Amino acid sequence: MVQLAKHDQQQLDKAKDLIDTGPLKEMGFVRSLLFGQLRFDKVMPYPSQDAQDAERTNALLSELEPFMQTQVDPDAIDANQQISQHVIDGLGQMGVMGLTVPQEYGGRGFTHTGYCRALELVARTCSSTAVLVGAHQSIGLKALVLNGTEEQKHRWLPGLASGRQLAAFALTEPEAGSDAANVQTSAKLSDDGHHWILNGDKKYITNGALAGMITVMARTPIEENGKIKDKVTAFIVTPDMAGFQVVHPNQSKCGIRGTWQATLRFNNMVVPRENILGEVGRGLKVALTVLDYGRCTLSAGCIGGAKVALEMSIRHAQNRRQFDRSLSEFHLIKQKIARMSELVFAADALTYLAAGMVDRHDEDLMLETAICKLFCSEASWRVIDDAVQIHGGAGYMRENGLERMLRDARINRIVEGATEVMTSFVALIGMKEVGEDLERVLHAARRPIHNFGRLATFARHEWRDVIVGPSWTGLDPQLAKEGENLARLTRLLARSVTRLLAKHQQKVLDLQLLHSRLAWSVIELFAMSAVISKLQSTLETTNGSDLDPRQLNHDLVVGKGYCQHAAGRIQRRLKGLFRNRDKQRLTVADEVFDFYAHMDAGH
Numbered sequence: 001m002v003q004l005a006k007h008d009q010q011q012l013d014k015a016k017d018l019i020d021t022g023p024l025k026e027m028g029f030v031r032s033l034l035f036g037q038l039r040f041d042k043v044m045p046y047p048s049q050d051a052q053d054a055e056r057t058n059a060l061l062s063e064l065e066p067f068m069q070t071q072v073d074p075d076a077i078d079a080n081q082q083i084s085q086h087v088i089d090g091l092g093q094m095g096v097m098g099l100t101v102p103q104e105y106g107g108r109g110f111t112h113t114g115y116c117r118a119l120e121l122v123a124r125t126c127s128s129t130a131v132l133v134g135a136h137q138s139i140g141l142k143a144l145v146l147n148g149t150e151e152q153k154h155r156w157l158p159g160l161a162s163g164r165q166l167a168a169f170a171l172t173e174p175e176a177g178s179d180a181a182n183v184q185t186s187a188k189l190s191d192d193g194h195h196w197i198l199n200g201d202k203k204y205i206t207n208g209a210l211a212g213m214i215t216v217m218a219r220t221p222i223e224e225n226g227k228i229k230d231k232v233t234a235f236i237v238t239p240d241m242a243g244f245q246v247v248h249p250n251q252s253k254c255g256i257r258g259t260w261q262a263t264l265r266f267n268n269m270v271v272p273r274e275n276i277l278g279e280v281g282r283g284l285k286v287a288l289t290v291l292d293y294g295r296c297t298l299s300a301g302c303i304g305g306a307k308v309a310l311e312m313s314i315r316h317a318q319n320r321r322q323f324d325r326s327l328s329e330f331h332l333i334k335q336k337i338a339r340m341s342e343l344v345f346a347a348d349a350l351t352y353l354a355a356g357m358v359d360r361h362d363e364d365l366m367l368e369t370a371i372c373k374l375f376c377s378e379a380s381w382r383v384i385d386d387a388v389q390i391h392g393g394a395g396y397m398r399e400n401g402l403e404r405m406l407r408d409a410r411i412n413r414i415v416e417g418a419t420e421v422m423t424s425f426v427a428l429i430g431m432k433e434v435g436e437d438l439e440r441v442l443h444a445a446r447r448p449i450h451n452f453g454r455l456a457t458f459a460r461h462e463w464r465d466v467i468v469g470p471s472w473t474g475l476d477p478q479l480a481k482e483g484e485n486l487a488r489l490t491r492l493l494a495r496s497v498t499r500l501l502a503k504h505q506q507k508v509l510d511l512q513l514l515h516s517r518l519a520w521s522v523i524e525l526f527a528m529s530a531v532i533s534k535l536q537s538t539l540e541t542t543n544g545s546d547l548d549p550r551q552l553n554h555d556l557v558v559g560k561g562y563c564q565h566a567a568g569r570i571q572r573r574l575k576g577l578f579r580n581r582d583k584q585r586l587t588v589a590d591e592v593f594d595f596y597a598h599m600d601a602g603h
Contacts (some may be wrong), residue, residue, distance in 0.1 A: 001086065014186040028364030030371060030526055034430040036494030038487055043529050046349075048536035049113055049354020057114040061121055063094055074126035076405050078260035081250070083132055091129075093347075094164020097136060101145060106158035112293070112358040115359030116300035116351060127408035130301040135206035135259070139416075140167030143215045143234055144287050147278035152236065156213050157288030157358035164213030168276070170202040170237070171287055181284060185266065185364070187218040195273055196220075198266040208262030211248035213238055215277065216266075222281040232283035236275040243269030255407030292365055295356060295373035297418050299351040302380035302412055303344065305405055310340050312402065316391055327390070336386045342562035343379040345555070349530040350375055350506060367426060367480075371523045374422050377412035384409045420512075426522060427515035431508065434497050474534075474540045478556065482532050482563040488524065489570050493521055496574045504577075513582045517573040524566040531559045538539050 027035075029042035035593045047055065067090055077083055091097055093460075099115045101107020115137075123130035141160045144152060159165040174184040185200025198218055208214065214238060220233040237244065241264055250260040278286045313335060325587075327333050354372040355363055388395035389403050395402045425515040475483050499517065504511060535556060542552055 008436050014047045014478060015449070028362060028365070028366075028368060030367040030426075030522060031364060031433065031527070033490055033522055033525055034497055035492060036491055038490045038529075040500070040529070041371060042150035042362075042531075043353060043533045044344070044536060045540075046530075046533040047113070047353060047359065048537070049111065053114055057110065057117055060094065060096075060099075060110075060114075060118060060299075061107075064096065064118060064121055064469065067091075067094065068122060068125040069127075072126050072129055072211075073345050073402065074128070075130050075398070076257075077126060079257075080251075081257045082260075083129055083258045087129065088132070088163055088166075091133065095161075096133060097163035098161025099231065101157055101376065102162040103139070105161060106155050107161040109357075112296065113352060113355040116355045119297050120300040120304040120307075123301040124308050126258070127254045127301065131206065131256050131259045131411075134297055134301060135296065136211075138297040139169040139290050140207060140211065142213065142234070142290045142293050143169070143277050144213070146289060147234070147286050148236075149274075151274070152277070156236070162212060166207045166210050168205050168207040168214045168262075169290065170205045170208065170216040172202065172204050172212050174201060174203050177509055181232070181553065183217050183219055185216070185218040186230075186572055187235065188219045189220075189231060189273075190270075192321045195274070196271045196276075198235065198237075198269040198271055200266055201247070202264040202266075204263050204439045205264055206259055208264050208496075209246045209260055211239070214264075215286075217283050219289055220280055220283075231281035232287070232310050233280050234277035234283040234286040235271050237266075237269070237271060241269050241271060242268045244309070255404070255409075255410055257407075288366075291416055291541060292369045293358065295369045296351070296354050298412060298416055299372045299376035301348070302376040302409070303332075303347045303351055304385040305409055306340075306344050306347065306376075306380040308339075309384045309402065309405060312400070312429040313337060313340065313387045313390045314396075320387065333390060336390060338561065339565075340383045340386050341558050342430055342565065343383055345558045346562045346566075347376045349559075350527050353530040367429060368526070370417065371421050371526050373416060374419060374426070375518075375523055377526055378419065380409050381413055384470045385577055395483050423519045424512055424515040427462065428509070431497060431501060431518070434494075434501065436568040476536055477534055479535055479560075482560060485563065486528055486532065487523075487565060487568040487572075489525060492571075493525065493575055496577055498522075500577055511582075513580070513585070514577055517576050521570045521573045522565070524570050528563050528566050535559045 027037075029039050032042070034038045048054075071090055072087055080399040088097075095108040098107035098119060099118060101109070103109040118129055119138075122133060141157065144156060144160075148157075156165075160167050161167060164436050170184070173184055175184055185198065185202065187196045187198045189196055197217070200218065202208070205214070216235045216237045217232050218235060219230040221228050222230075222231045226412040239246075242450070245267060246262055246267040246426065250262065253261070277283075314328075316335050317337060320327045322472060328337075345488065354365070354368050358367060362368075384402065384406050388406055391400065391402060397403065401524050416423070488585060500514065500518070504514075508514065538555055
């Protein structure tokens with residue numbers, strides 16, 4: 001019933017490829033939502049670091065925080081458009097450049113949660129430095145850690161983990177950004193079979209002009225069923241290879257000005273055969289698996305900046321007086337502070353829930369990490385923009401750093417999956433599987449006697465109560481209303497998806513305004529679940545403990561506030577799937593395009 005575009009189908013195929021035995025054994029939490037299943041056993045108990053891992057992380061942070069405050073000047077980095085070598089060296093000496101690299105290859109062997117905590121702290125001071133570390137470790141060397149041979153790992157990881165060398169990840173091209181399957185850089189095996197010959201251009205490659213090792217995606221001819229097809233393969237490339245060219249080492253840009261984004265060119269570049277990462281023709285799987293990790297850590301960077309902006313705004317609103325009153329007394333300022341606080345709390349809950357899922361090796365994480373990046377990048381932008389507004393003219397000046405933070409935050413809505421692409425992706429992946437299920441049932445309905453069991457199963461699926469995990473029965477009474485809303489909205493989501501598919505069928509593929517409403521309903525349901533799980537964990541661990549009751553009350557008020565407001569937004573979006581003015585809005589856009597096309601033709 002629902003077929004995906006080439007890029008989306010590649011993403012779906014990648015998720016299934018991750019399990020060598022075939023299709024995923026069990027759907028993840030987000031996929032289950034679209035079938036009306038609220039699998040609280042997937043999100044509860046809320047993940048936490050074990051004592052040893054937490055102790056190691058806390059020790060690192062106690063060393064990293066003063067280093068960032070005394071050795072890293074974000075305004076100077078922004079003005080000079082460069083991160084000093086002493087900063088990179090210092091981070092390397094602390095082990096920050098190799099936190100997730102296994103210890104046997106010279107790294108620190110941290111969990112993903114520990115790494116996210118460190119990256120969040122770095123981002124609190126300087127987004128450019130956080131992006132350099134993330135591009136190096138979250139994606140640059142991650143493919144090597146996940147897919148490299150023992151020989152490859154021992155050869156390159158020690159230098160990368162120490163920070164003596166930087167890593168980069170080269171996927172984006174002039175004609176391939178979010179469309180990862182549209183890579184045009186090509187690689188052909190030499191006549192003697194000893195090496196590959198790469199040709200093509202890569203664009204906006206962070207660390208590309210500085211890196212000692214680059215993961216490069218290129219098309220390679222593969223024989224399948226007697227036919228030759230081009231499929232993406234991952235290669236390890238070093239700048240000393242003949243034919244490697246840095247066309248532009250860096251490009252002037254809006255934010256994260258301390259990082260360098262290079263344009264690279266490969267002119268018959270010779271790459272040894274042993275430099276293939278993973279299997280020939282499986283590079284898309286490598287790339288998209290790496291992005292699953294990168295999206296989660298990018299979220300940690302987003303919340304680092306957002307938390308600082310919120311803290312600055314609270315203090316400014318309390319101390320700034322206008323019309324003989326504190327700014328904190330004005331309702332429009334209170335509205336912003338409340339919304340900012342709710343978004344930061346939810347983004348934090350979502351990020352470390354996703355990080356915990358990565359650490360426990362959940363097999364179906366593609367939608368969870370995509371949603372984490374989507375939510376946190378949009379929330380961070382909204383929070384920092386509100387912070388500038390609260391500060392007024394002072395926020396627009398460079399004196400307090402908010403202007404720089406706003407410019408830095410803007411890129412997060414573009415990289416590692418632009419908001420618009422990822423929004424449709426979340427909607428289409430979910431609808432595809434529901435649509436296929438519905439199509440099988442419709443087929444069975446044509447032969448009801450032979451397919452009675454399937455029809456009965458569908459009937460139970462369509463009208464049953466939400467399926468919940470064992471943790472649901474133990475939900476604290478203080479969270480009962482939030483739990484009930486989550487269950488009600490999950491049922492409404494599943495029924496809305498079925499109704500939407502029945503109404504539009506194939507046409508739904510192009511109805512992106514509906515995609516947005518559906519996707520953001522799913523996104524906020526997942527965020528609500530993360531918040532409830534985190535609050536439940538807090539309530540369980542504080543019973544009988546000496547935790548500050550003021551902190552507990554604060555978390556409950558803010559977290560429950562997010563859930564209540566999110567429930568209202570989800571309700572309106574799902575209603576808007578069937579009652580909206582989309583046609584009028586699109587008509588206006590078509591008229592504008594036609595008008596300007598006519599004007600341009602006239603000139």
